[in-house]
Structure formats: structure tokens, C-alpha cells
Amino acid sequence: MDFGEVKFTHIIVGAGSAGCLLANRLSAKVSNRVLLLEAGDWDGGFWLKLPVGYYKTMNNPKVSRHFATEPSVGSGGRSINWPRGRVIGGSSSINGLIFIRGQHKDFDDWAALGNSGWAFNDVLPYFRKFECFNGANSQFHGHHGELQVSELRNSHPYCNAWLDAATQYGLPRNSDFNAETTEGVGEYHLSIGSRWRSSSASAFLKPVQHRKNLTIMTKVFTERVLFKDKVAVGVEVLANGKRHKLFSESEVILSAGSIQSPQILQVSGIGPAPVLKRCGVEIIAESPNVGKNLQDHYQMRTVVEMGSNNSLNKQIRNPIELAKMGLSWALRGRGPLTIGAGQVGGAMRTRHAPSSKPDLQLFVMPLSVDKPGEPLHTYSGFTSAIWQCHPKSRGSLEIRSSNPTDDPLIEPNYLSDELDQKTMVEGIKILREIYQQPKFRDLWQTEIVPGKKIQSDDQILDAIRAGGGTVYHPVGTCRMGVDKHAVVAPSLKVNGVRGLRVVDASIMPLITSANTNAPTYMIAEKAADMILHES
Template sequence: MSPIQSEQFDFIIVGAGSAGCALAARLTENSTFRVCLIEAGGKDSNPFIHIPFGLSLLSRFKNINWNYNTAAQPQLNNRKLYWPRGKTLGGSSAINAMCYVRGVPEDYDRWNNQGAEGWGWDAVLPYFKKSQDQQRGSDAYHGVDGPLCVDDLRYVNPISHTFVAAANEVGLPISSDFNGNEHEGLGLYQVTHKNGQRCSTAKGYLTLAQGRENFTLISRALVEKIIIKDKRAVGVALQINGRAHVLSANKEVILSSGTINSPQLLMLSGIGPKQHLSNKGIQLETDLPGVGQNLQDHLDAIVQYRCQSKETYAVSVGKLPRYMQAAVRYWHKRNDIFSSNIAEAGGFVKSQFADGLPDIQYHFLPAILLDHGRQTAFGYGYGLHVCNLYPKSRGTISLASADPAQPVVIDPQYLSHSDDQKVMIDGIRQGREILQSKGFIQYRGEEVLPGIDMQTDEQLLTFLRENAQTIYHPIGTCKMGADIDEMAVVDNQLNVRGIERLRVVDASVMPSLVGGNTNAATIMIAERAADFIKAHYRQD
């Protein structure tokens, strides 16, 4: 933690995650702006953060994770699902699977049509390009020289290549670039890597800010509320090592705390649904009924096989010599197995219920995964993660209490819309077809999940209720929208309605899910927000 040289700043950013680090780097480009970034977690010093293959162990380190759990989910046999979120510099970009995916242009045009005016594809593409340092070079879709390095994998397991090649047999295209002009099909993911290591926003962006005199980083600090006077955000109250502090913001307070913590902090500060805040004994500053509403996430199910071959990644004595060899190669050249993100291949396909766009995403893992990696899976195998890209189910974030140290109630209401059940079942069927193609014959052993006896829609729905989990893409709880939308929390420049000098800049402002992983879009939002802020204060 940097010592607090000043109690006053121009901008206070709460949360050093995917958005917060990017925003801090861009705002500090203006040397007249004094910027303070506050993070609840500590430094990103765990080596498994930076070694891509270390992803398989990250869920076991509770000190870099908020370790949330949902409320019991009625449509999932009342299970409480584990929701990991990054609690370290870089936030969830420090613990995610590093797949770089933007979605499709129609996702952002939909935002525009939903009331987030000015957020259509033509407006956001330049910011995707600005953020990016694309290994393959610049083109109509990609940029170079940005802080976020996007590379091809330096090592790909042979079975991942088999998965991609299966496209020819099942009638799907092969995509060489999921972020180019061919989104549909199977292919290899590009990843947020730099020189064979993870490129989180802490590595790509925060290092830029840390070299500037106008920047202050405060870590291991819990922000308890936004200080509001006369409908204007003027600072934050926080706890550092058990001591209370107050920091003042001369220009703005910006929440980049994510889909869970940003609405929590708004509500703790008196901004949210009037009755809910009254029930928790919180003084109302402004009645914003949309705070904590509109929660959306990608639900995930795994089609899992045991493997007859020893090509896959595994916890096995027989694999140790290969891992030792790979460790030496990674140490010297940053390649081989330890440069893999494990989720090397995947794809986008249409279910029979799709409305013109691929509505199913696959992540193929040449490994067995148990309980998000929190349990050790012995033996050889491979699995296909299946998720519904455009769920119709909507959930909520609400306060459990007025105590800032207490987690909120996370209620995604998974599968509460029957259409979501149908899409997931169809995705499993298509996934099975891919894994039963000829190329997999040399590897294929027993289908462990759902299991060969699970064939009917009813049986597959039972499987989903017993086994489905999050794939870590929550959004929407402080959504952007038009003035006439009473559920909109922020306007199209991310200003919180009813409170001056307060913005939300993170995935919570997305009105609806994009058709893919959400990290790239979150960084794009921060890039765009920085330009909004710079333009505003040039006018002052």
C-alpha cells in the first residue's frame, strides 16, 4: 500500500480490477489529475496468477478471492453456487481463464436499442482496438500498442486441436479469430498473455499508472460508503488496518467494484431501492429502484469424459516427468504446457432456439475439472463446458445487512425462465455430438457427465439442476439506460442518476450480456469512460 500522501484527490476509483486499473492508467495520463485507486485485496504476488497453467490452482487461494456464494437456487435443487471474484490487483482479470472474447457487433447494437444510446458497435470498436496489443498485428478489428496484450497460445494440447478439427465432421465452420468477421464455429482462443505470462489489467495498465507522480494506490482497504453532500459525491469512508479514514474527491468518485460490490456500495451509501434501504436502516439519498436488479450470468454445464490416452493434463504420477520437462522449458522460454490457459479451444454455435446469432459457447478443457478446481481430479480426461449466451433469467443483488463487511445476497435465479433450460439442453446435445466425432475415437473413454444413461430432455434437465455452475460472467446490476427507464442506474456516460460527480465503470453497467466472455468488454467500458471524463473536464 502506498502511504496516503494526501487526504484529497481529484478522482477516487474504488476497485483495482479489470475496469479500475484501466481507468487509473488512462486518467493519470493527464498530469494535472490526482488519482487515488483503492483495492480491498493485496498485491498480485501469487506466482500462480502469472503462470497461465496456474489457473488450475487459483481457486484454492482464498486470500485473492472474495469467495462468494449465491443464495439457494430453486431451479438448481436449492444449491448455493460458488462465485469466485478476484480480490487482488487486477481483480477478476488476475484469476480468470484469460480467453479474449468480445461478443458480436449485434450485442452492442442491442445495448443501444435498450437505451444505452451511443454504445453501438461502431462506437465501441475503436475502444476495443485502443486497449489492445494484438500479436497478429492491426486490422479492421484489432489494434496494436495498447496496454492489453492479446496473443496466440504458445502451447496447445493435441486433443484441443482434435476438438477444433471436429468442426468439419459436425458441419460447423472453423474460426481463426472469434473477434474478427467469423464468430461462429470452433477454434482456438486468443488469450490475454504477454511473453507467455498472464496479462491482467494490473500488469497491462496499472504498471503504467504506478510510474506517475499523480497516482496513489491504497490496497487492503475496505470502502464502507460514499460520502454525499447536497446530492453530490465528495469522498469515501474506508477502513485500513482497522482504522477509519476519509478521503475527499474534488472532482469525482468512480465505482469500479464489479457487479456484486458496486451495487452494494451504492446501497450502503443510501442510493438504491427506497423500501429495501429503509428495511436495512439506511438513510435514503436518492431512490434508484434499479440498483441491484437486472443481474445476469452465464450458467455452465460440463460434458465430461475419461480418457484412454495420456495426452491430457492430469494429476498423475505418470505425468510428472513431462511436467518437470515443461517447467524447465517455461522457466527458460515461457512456452510449453505451463504457458497454456487450459481452456485452449472452444466455439460458438446456434441452438435450435437461436434468434439468428450463436447462442451457445463452448470451452474445451483437455483435463478433468472438479468444483472449480477446488478439488483434486485424478486421472486423464477432457470436458466441454456448455453455456447459454443470452439467458432470459434475471436475478438480484440485495443487502443482507447495513454492515459493509457482510457479503450481499446474490440471487441469480438461474433457469427461472424455461427457455434457458431448453437452450442448455440443446447445447449439451450438440456438445456430445462434437465429442463423439471420429477424431476423438483414439481418446474416448467413459462419459462421466452427464453419463450415457442421461438422454431425454427430462434427464438432462435433472443433470443441469444437480451440476450446473457459473462460468463467471455476472453483469447488469447498475445498468445503463435512457432517462425514461426508471430501472436505469447510470446514464450513457455512466453518471449515477440523482447524484452528481459519481459514476459506475465496470461490468455492472452492461444492460445485457454479450455473446462471450465479459472481461474484454469491461476493459472497453473503462477505456471509453476515461475519454468521457477527460472531455468533461476539458470543458470545465
């Protein structure tokens, strides 16, 4: 690896969902000299490519870094594990494959906060640009982008019965969550190509990795941004135990994700003054909201034991069924080896919904586990889960020391707002009502989680606190806005300094209602457009 005197026009820190797309777009302009820095290695190996491989990779420290949240009341006194991809492709290389943009109003709400250019109609062209959807043509989809997006590849009788039951409960059917609305129930889209995961690495980086004006450095950990008179001029990195300086002529772009982008800002001197002083970091620009506004989706699962042995828990332990799964995947790119973190589900309004937007997201799987990434239960389990689309609770993240390799202190503050508690409790009751509909009620025998003894609202809330968890969607820690405390402006330039942007999930001012990967690609696509039009 050559750390010589080469100057780059753009240095991108983090080759994750946002970073790989950005590197592709910026290096498409031949006069740019782009450097992409990644702490992890290339995404070799079968499990990072096999769609269902996330069950193995998300907890594998070789490709994911594990942060632990502070124990809190909201999570029943537990610390929660937050894995983030540390590999080319970042979290898109280990995530649950669900491809969903969220509600149109999610983005209109960003714009209503003053972030002009970020309303749904403004960002739709960027969503379409990177997408290659294998379904029907529509004004909402792209068909010529690099990211392969597929309709569901595995039909399961339990999931179909649940959809029928949800319809009997009163929820409309929705044939495409990425079109007019997420409301109703239906099948999720997945980031899958013919057989393999379509990640930020495979879609955006590998096809252009040999461009002469693109340098990709792996296993290089960016410690801090270097400044000269409040202008970002490069970064200091750690590689093979040695420190190096790398310089940029135009911009440093942080795409290190919602945990590490604010951490890099803070150790570089941009953050809340009390935190920086406590850690002995020289203040370059006081920015009190760096690390604040942390939002995540807190999920609670219900698990029932089914009356027959058709759950994947059982099928996966049957050698003949397993062989069929392998064949179905190898020959047709279909079957259980292609399942994402949710097969079917949808969105709905509970009686607590504060606006016209759905406030509950639903996910259903024909299997059950104690925790994602852990072995399937041995009984014939079935899972339906909920999260609140727009939690009001806000957490925070701050450095513990000036050492960039120390884990930051993360306080997610789950369920601290009463509306969040009420919505989640209501969600569990709704899932139970769906289980009781004629199309489903004779299929299952016993409620395992939370269990039939859990009946009052207080008991349900306690069960949610004790048994719920993250769905790996932390956002908002480098909030975009137009107020004086916003971390970045709508241009994604960091306030208080020059030559520095943040482009990743951390800039979301409000969490989108569903999974966060597709919106992160959109953020990178729009950022690339803004950067290319400025230079």
C-alpha cells in the same frame, strides 16, 4: 499511509480490470489528482503471474473474496461459490485468461436499448486502444496498447481432434473469434505476454504507479460514498481497523465489480427503497434497479474418459512430462502451463436461437476436474462444455444490513426461464453428437459426466441443475440505460445524484455472449475518454 487533508480530483474505488485501466488514463492528465483504492494487496507471488496459476489463486482467500449465492431450484438446491479477485488487478489477476470481445451484435443491442455511443462500431476503437495483439494485423485488433493478447500457446491432439469432429458435425472453422464473428470453432486468444499473465495490474497500473498525481492505497476497504446535497464528495474507508474520510473535487468512480459496486451504492443510500428501509439506510436517491438485472453465464460440462493417456490429467502426474512442461514454458513461453480456462471452442446457433446471433458458447479442455480450481481427475479425462450466450433469466442482489462488510444476498435465479433450460439441454446433446463424429468417436471410452444413463430431456436438465455452475461472469447490477429505472446513464453517471459514476462490468445492460473481461476493459477505456473530454 497518509489520510490527511489532500483532495483528489477523482477517487476510483477498486483496482480491478476496470479500475487499473481507468487510473492509468485519468492520471495521464497531469492536472488530475487520482486516488485508487483497493481492498486487497499488491499482486505479489508466482501463482498470480504464471498463466495457469488461476487454478491455485481463484480459491485462495488471500487474493479472492468468496461470495455464496442463495440455494435455488435452478442450481439443484445448491449454493454456488462466486470468487472475485481481491488484489491489485482484481478478477483479471485470478481469471481464466480467455480474451474474447463477444459478438458485434452484443454491443449493437446495448445501443438499440437507447445507449447511444455503445454500438460495436463505436466501441471497436476502445477495444483496439488497450490491446497489443501478437497475431496478424487486422482492422479488428490493436497492436500498440498495453494489454498483451496472444494466440493459443498449447496445441493438444485431443483438442485438434475435437475441432475436426466439430467441423464434421457441421460447424465452420473460425481463425479469429475477435474479428468478424464468434461463430464457428477454433482456438481462443489469451491475455498473456511473453510468459506471464497480462493483468490489468501488470498492463495498466504498474507502468504508471510512480506518477506523482496518482495515489494508490491498498488494503483500504471503501465502506460508503459520502454525499452533500445529493453530490458525491468523497468516500468513507476502513484501513487497519480505523475509519477515514477521503474527499474528491470532481468525481467518485465505483469500479468495485458487479457485486460490490451495487452493494456500495445500496449502503450509501442509492437503491430500492424497501431494501434500504429494511436495513436502516438513509435514502439519498431511490433507484429500484440497483442490484437487479443480474446476469451470469451458467456452464455445464461433459467429461469423457479417453482411450489413451494423453490427457493432461495423466501428463501432469508424470515427472518427465511435467519437467517438459516447465521447460517449454521457461524457454518458449508455450505449453500446458499457459492454458486458459478453455483451449478451443467457439459459438453456434441451436434450433432454439431466438435471433440471428449464436446462442451457445463452447469450451474444450484436454483435462477434467470436478470443479475449477480442484485437483485434476486421476483418469485420462477430456472436457467439453457449453453455456448459453444470452440467458433470459435475471437474478438480483441486495444488502442484508447496513454493514458494508457483510456479504450481500445474491439470487442468480439460474435457468428460471424455459428458453434457458431448452438451450442448455440442446447444448449437451450437441456436445454428445460431436463426440460421436468419426474424428473423435474412437478416441474415448466412457462418458463420465453427465453419464450415459442420463438420456431424456428431463434427466439432462436435472443433471445440468445439479452439476452446472458459474463461469464467474456476473454483470448487469448497475444497469446502463435511458429509461427512468436505469441505474446509470450512457455516460455511466449514477442517476439521481451528481459526482458519481460506475465503471465496471456491472453497467452492462445485457451480458455479452462470451467472457466478460475484454468488454470490461472496453467499458473503462470508453469511460476514461468520456471523463477526460468533460473535464
